[in-house]
Amino acid sequence: MVTNSGTAAGDGRFRPLNEPSPAAVEATPRGAPKAMLWRGSYQRVVAVHDTWRIDDEWWRDEIARRYFVVELESGRRVTIFHDLVRDLWYQQTYEAPKAAAPMGRKRAG
Amino acid sequence: MDLLRLYRPAVEAVSPGHAHLDIRGLAEMAHMEDEAYLRDLQESAVNATGLPLSLAAAETVFAAHAAATVRAQGAVLVHEGQARAFLSRLPVEVLPVSPVMHQRLRLFGLERLGQVAELTLSAMQAQFGREGARAWELANGRDDARIVPKPEEVRISEEVDLPAPAALSEPLIAGTRALLQRALERGELKGHSLRRLDWRLGLESGEQLTRRCVFREPTDDPARMLFALQPKIERLQLPAAAVSVGVTLSGLCSEYGHQANLWQVGPRRYKELLEAVEQLNARVGGPQVFRIVEVQGWSRIPERQLGMVAFGP
Known part of the structure; x- marks a missing residue:
């Protein structure tokens, strides 16, 4: 059991970081991004530098995303993903995960 | 450009003498037919500039560009749904591809965009690569290009005439300090940091000396700006006494600060x-x-x- 730290729980003491933000993306029929709304104007995607997919938590709130690192016609690189469950597009900074989680502790008793 | 921006802010300067302008909805707002509006716009631009002007409007940027290219003067409207038919008659030289590719298209007997459109995408791509695929899309009236206006750079200038001609650096530094504080209080700079400071000195002889500071880290602190500029002022060898000082701040960006640990x-x-x-x-x-x-x-x-x-x- 986790001991009670005595710290009051309340709104706002923990906030998530790097939440995806909705993006307006036009895609080809095959699902590749071809234009994106960036700072008020649509910019064409001139190159897709990388793409990968993550599938996780199928046992609860399924996450299925296809990520793209795209280069816009202004030269800016942006990471976006297509939420395959909800069919929506988002923008999000992506960092490769660190090494695997530490092994769980042995159970008592 | 300034004249076109009176009609619509979304103006993209493509090259000298060539601009793209988004006019969707403007004819409706003016209660005019599209063709009449276009003619009116063309006449106004010719009267204002005195230059020959060709103007074209279409559903896509490429179709409008191609129509304006082949017509020396006047206004052309490519009606909705007719872009492909209109483009089919145009020479391949209107395609925005390399001159080498224009030559190769001619060598293959492809002289009109209609001939390019009749081929398959895979054939064009196999023969000409990415340029060929793009040419095929454009010849078929498929163009997803958007008009991308150049963001306007905000520049804030302040100038002051010195109370008396000055040859020493101290009054110049004091004047510059006052100018920086005045400039940074302007509403346009609230919440922004700046990357560039242009400083100018007007001399009695009519000459003007200028110095530029580009800050390694954007700042909105007048003391930091003056710290970077002051050595340049102190090193000046003035050929004549100074009578005016001016600063121009540019390179606006979001607020920038150091996060101490x-x-x-x-x-x-x-x-x-x-x-x-x-x-x-x-x-x-x-x-x-x-x-x-x-x-x-x-x-x-x-x-x-x-x-x-x-x-x-």
Whole structure:
């Protein structure tokens, strides 16, 4: 059991970081991004530098995303993903995960 | 460009004498037919500039560009749904591809866009690569290009005439300090930092000396700006006394600041910091200062890797 730290729980003491933000993306029929709304104007995607997919938590709130690192016609690189469950597009900074989680502790008793 | 921007802010300067303008909805607003509006726009531009002008409007940027290219003067409207038919008659030289590709298209007997459109995409791509695929799309009236107006650069200038001609650096520095403070109080710069400072000195002889400072880190602090500029002023060898000083600030960007490391202060400062944070939270309501902690650094889901925890005991 986790001991009670005595710290009051309340709104706002923990906030998530790097939440995806909705993006307006036009895609080809095959699902590749071809234009994106960036700072008020649509910019064409001139190159897709990388793409990968993550599938996780199928046992609860399924996450299925296809990520793209795209280069816009202004030269800016942006990471976006297509939420395959909800069919929506988002923008999000992506960092490769660190090494695997530490092994769980042995159970008592 | 300035004349076109009176009609619509979305103006893209493509090259000297060539611009793209988004006019969707303007004819309706003027209660005119599209063709009449286009003719009116063309006449107004010719009257204002005195230059020969060809103007074309179409559903896509390329179709409008091609129509304006093949017509020396006047206004052309390519009606909705007719872009492909219109383009089919145009020579391949209107395609925005390399001159080498124009030559190769001719060598293959492809002289009109209609001939290019009749081929398959795979054939064009196999023979001409990415340029061929683009040419095929454009010849078929498929163009997803958008008009991308160049963002306007904000430049703030302030100038002052010196009360008396000055040959020493001290009055110039004092004048510059006052100008910087005045410029940074302008509303356009609120919440922004700046990257570039252009300083100019008007001399009695009519000459003007200029110096430029580009800041390594954007700043909105007049003291830091003057610190960077002052050595340049002090090194000046003036051929004549100075009568005016001016500054121009540009290179606006978002607010920029140094984040000191909150977690590496001594115990006394840490206690002061805690008290200050608690006071801030009480004034605003709810936690205001957070620190980033690793939550599931190994997770492939980015928003699970890190989180923010309220700073406090």
